[in-house]
Amino acid sequence: MRVLVFDPFHGAAGDMITAALLDCGADRERVAAAMRAVVAEPAVETVTRAGIRATKVNTHATPVHRSLDEVFKRLDDASPVVPPEVLAKARRVFSRINAAETEVHGAHVHFHEVGADDAIADVIGACTALATLRVDGVAVLPLALGSGTTTGSHGTIPVPAPATVAILKGSGLATMQGCDAGELCTPTGAALLAEFSSLNQADLGGYTITAVGYGAGSRDTPHSPNVLRAMVVETTGALPQDTVDLLETNVDDVSGEVIGEALARFMAAGARDASATPIVMKKGRPGSLVTVISLPETSAALARLMARELGTLGIRCIPAVHRFVAERTMADVDVEICGHKKRLPVKCGWMDGRIYTLKAEFDTARDWAAELDLPVRDVLRAIEDAAWNQVREKRQDAGPGDK
Template sequence: MRVLILDPFHGAAGDMITAALLDCGADKDIVVRAMKAVVAEPKISRVTRAGIQALWIETKALPVHRTLDEVLERLDAATPHMPEPAMAMARRVFERINTAEEEVHGGHVHFHEVGADDAIADIVGACTALHTLEVDRVHILPVTLGHGTGTGSHGTFPIPAPATAAILRHTNLATISGIHVGELCTPTGAALLAEFQAAAGAPGELPAYTIKALGYGAGTRDPAHAPNVLRAMIVETTGTTGGHPEDTVDILETNIDDVSGEMIAHAIGRFMDAGARDASATPIVMKKGRPGYLIRVICLPETSTQIAELMARELGTLGIRCIPSVHRFIAERTVEEIDVEIAGTRKKLLVKLGWMHGSVYTLKAEFEPARELAAELGIPVRDVLRVVEEQARRQIQS
C-alpha cells in the first residue's frame, strides 16, 4: 500500500503543505500550472530552516476579503488547468473553511487572509499535488498548533485561531500545543489536512513500511531553535496478517424509497469522493411491499461519522446503521506498465495485478488508458481490454 505520511511537527500552512508534497515528488509542472491560473507563477526555491533543507513557495497577492461564492468564482478560472478531482477537493476545502467561519462569526461571512489569491493558490496547489502523488492513504501525525495570541483582520485572537479550532473540531486529527509561542497551524493548513484525511483515509496504526520518498516544505519564518518545516513521506507498507494484508472498515447502511436514480448515482459519487472504500445501491422490497434501495457504504472507522452525516444530507434519510470494525481481506496489489501492440500500434498501458503467495492470481487492465487508446484507434474498448489482459498474462508467465 502506498501511503503519504504528513508530519506537521512545526505546524501546517497551505504553502508548507504544497512545498512538502512537491519536494516528495508531486508533478511540479501540473501544480505550477494550476497555481498560475489563480495568481502569478509562484517562486519555488530551496532554503534552509534550522539546518534542514526544504522547498519554499512564495506567492505574491494583495490581501482581499471575499465571500465563499467569490472564492469559488476564482477557482472556476483554474478549472481548465487542473485535474477535476483536485478541483473538487479544493472546493471542499473552502467549504470547510466557510463552515468554520460561519460557526465563529455567523452567516454571510467574508474570508479574510484565506480569501487572498495566494491562499487560494496554496489550496489549489496542495490539492493538485496530492492528486499527482496517487497515494492509497494519507496518515497525518499530531498537528502542532502553538500557543499564545496572534493578530489578524479581526484583531487579537487566541491560538489556535477560532476558525482553526472550529475546523479541527470536525475531524479526528490529533493535536498538541507544543512549546513554541505563535500560530503554527493556520485555518488553511487545518482545512487541507482535514480534507486530505477525509478523502484518502487515515489508516490508524501503520504496519511496518519502507520509505520511498521524503520531502520538506518550509514556512516563511526561520527561528533558530526549531526547523520551521512540514515533513512528507511516501511509504510502502509491508505489514501482513495471516499471510495477507488486512483492513478494518465500518459498513454504513440505510433503506430509501423516495430518492430518484439520478440522485442515488450522484450520492454514491459524493461518498467515494469523501473517502469511502466502496458504495452500492441494491434493489429491495421494503415494508408494506414498497420497492426501494439498500444503500451500503464501506469506509474507514476514522471517517464513518463524517460519511454517515453526508449520507443523511444527500439521501434525506433519518437513520443509518453502522456495522463497526469489520475485517476484510485485501490482496497484495501492484500496478505495472505492459507493452502491448493493438492494430499495429504499440503502447505502454497500465495493468493492476493481484498477488498471492508470490504469484499473480488475477489481473485487470486499467480502464481509462484503455478507453483513450480505443478512442484513438476507433475500436471497441472491450477489444482493447481483452488484448491488453491477454498480452499481460503472456508477458508475466514468460
C-alpha cells in the same frame, strides 16, 4: 500498501503541504495547471531552511476575501482541468474551514485569510498533488501548533488560532506545542491534513521509505528548519481492517439524471462509495436501490443528504460492516503497442503473498490512448496483459488465464 506519511514536526501550512508533495514526486504539470485555474502561474523553487533543502511554492495571489459560495465558484471554474474527485476533496476542505469559522465567529459573510486566492490555490494544488501520488492511505504524525500570539483579521489572537483548534477538534489528529514560538499550523494546513488523514500512526506498523519530500515555509529560522516533511512508504505488514456503515434506500419516482447527480453529491460529502442498482419493486414497478458506503462518523449526515436529494422517507443503516481491505501496491510495467513503448503504472492487489488482481491506472491509459488515437479499452487491456506477463515472469502469481 503505498502510504503517504506527513511529519509536521515544525507545523504545516497550505503552501508547505503542496510543496512537500511536489518534492515527493507529485506531477508538477498537473499541479501547476490546477493552480493556474485560480491564480497566475505558481513559482516553484528550491530553497534551504536551516541547512535542509526544500521546495517552496509561491502562488503570486492577491489577498481577496470571499464567501464560501464564491470559493466554490472559483473551484467550479477549475473543472475543465481538475478531476471531479479532486474538486470534491477541495470543497470538503473549505467546508471544514467554514464550519470552524462559523463555530468561532458565528454567522459570517466572508472567509478571512483562508478565502484569499493563495489559500484556494494551495488547497487545489495540494488535493491535486495527493491524487497524482496514487497512495492507498495517508497518516499524519503529531502536528506542531506553536505558541504565543499571532495577528490576523481579528487583531491579536492566541496560537493556535481559534479556527485551527476548531478544525482539529474531533479530527483524530495528534498535536503538540512544538519547539518554535508563533503560529506553526494554519487553518488551511489543519483542514488539509484533517481531510487527507485516513490511517492512524498505529496502523502503519513497519514500512520502507520510497520517497521523501520537504516543503518550505516563508520563515527561515537559523536553528530550526521551517519545513514540512512528507514520505511515501510501502508498509510491510497486513492492511488494517475497518468498519463502515451501509446506507440503502429504494426509490421508484426519481429519474436517472437526478440519481446520477445525487451519487456525485454523496461522494463530495465524504461517502466512501455510492451506487445505484436497477430493481423490480412491488406491483412490478421498476426502481433503483441506492447504496452509500460511509464511515460511521459521517453516516447521519449522509443519510440526511440521501433523504433530501432523493425525497425518500426512510434510509436503512446496516452498521459496522466488516471490510476486507486487500494489500495494494503500485508497479510500473513496460508496454508496447504498434511499435510505441511506454512505462505505465498498475495497481496490484495482494492476498496470501500473491497478486490476485491488478488494474491499469485509467488516467495515464486514457492519455496514451489519445496520443495513439486508439480506444481506451484497448490500451487498458494491453497494459494489464503486459502486467500479468511481468507477474508470471517473476513467479509471484499466475494470472487468471493460467488457472
